[in-house]
Amino acid sequence: MDKNQALILLRGLLGEITTSTDSAALDRYGSLREVDAKVREAKHVFEAVEGLPRTFVGEMSTDTDFDVQSRRVRLEALAGYIRSAIKFIESGSIAKPQKVILSPPDVxxxxxxxxxxxxxxxxxxxxxxxxxxxxxxxxxxxxxxxxxxxxxxxxxxxxxxxxxxxxxxxxxxxxxxxxxxxxxxxxxxxxxxxxxxxxxxxxxxxxxxxxxxxxxxxxxxxxxxxxxxxxxxxxxxxxxxxxxxxxxxxxx
CATH class of the missing domain: 1.20.120 (Four Helix Bundle (Hemerythrin (Met), subunit A))
Structure with missing residues (x-):
């Protein structure tokens, strides 16, 4: 996934989980299960962005904020990761994938x-x-x-x-x-x-x-x-x- 497509998806996700004042959009998510679905969606985007450090997904998996029985805490934590990813992409810090030339087989x-x-x-x-x-x-x-x-x-x-x-x-x-x-x-x-x-x-x-x-x-x-x-x-x-x-x- 190229950075422009990733930015569109991430900004869209951020808009879905936050209000106009950047607070957690609690009224849109009536259960922790619905919040978790958004967390998984964000992880899929992070994993698809070439050059984005794997730490985004790794840190999310061990972040205790996502274990708290609170929609607000989980949504705020997710918003933080998305903002960090957007900032990382916009700064041009994404590492370009190595252009490896595979050796031909012995024919x-x-x-x-x-x-x-x-x-x-x-x-x-x-x-x-x-x-x-x-x-x-x-x-x-x-x-x-x-x-x-x-x-x-x-x-x-x-x-x-x-x-x-x-x-x-x-x-x-x-x-x-x-x-x-x-x-x-x-x-x-x-x-x-x-x-x-x-x-x-x-x-x-x-x-x-x-x-x-x-x-x-x-x-x-x-x-x-x-x-x-x-x-x-x-x-x-x-x-x-x-x-x-x-x-x-x-x-x-």
Missing amino acids: SKLTVTLPNLKDAIERRWREAQKCIHVECFTSAVIMMGSILEGLLLARANLAPAEAYQSPKAPRDRQDKVPAIQDWSLNSLIDVAVDVGWLKTDRGKFGHALRESRNVVHPWVEVTTRANFDLATCKTSWGVLEASVDDLLASVR
Whole structure:
């Protein structure tokens, strides 16, 4: 959650539990249970703000004011924590989350058939993460799709006979199966699922990543109204990681 959204939520909460004179809004909360619900709501917001010290929630959990059998005491204590959080956020003291670049997995047993493919995959693995960190989300998704396609193609080249014999293998107008390097990502995913290199559910999510990757064409981006964000990238990254795990596990 970014700081602007957090400030809106926290100010809204503060307005709900206090009056215009900053006293506890006792008339709005008829029981301790209702007050506790607001305490939990505030904790969820605190936990969602990246860079806000975990001490906000930790101190609240041990603060004896929240054990007192008094709505006023609990509301005043909660208001104090919310004001502190707002002040902390407004001051710019929130620590920026570290932009960690995760090391790529060892895909060497998949890429042995094509020299330098391993290096290309590792470079794109890091570049995809860099794109996410600078909020180039479309570029990140396109990069992830290219990694998946490259590794699926590499896996098919390790067992071409198995790939060609799959009923999911593509066929041209002469009803012949084209060379593996000419297969689309769609066909590569279908064949990988059919022969057991990818789990079935992974194939379904892989197709979602493929469709997202297709925004490499501006026409597709416009006609599909693609609007990728951090959540899109997190989902796509999870699909990629799981698919790579499947492919590596499939190589005996």
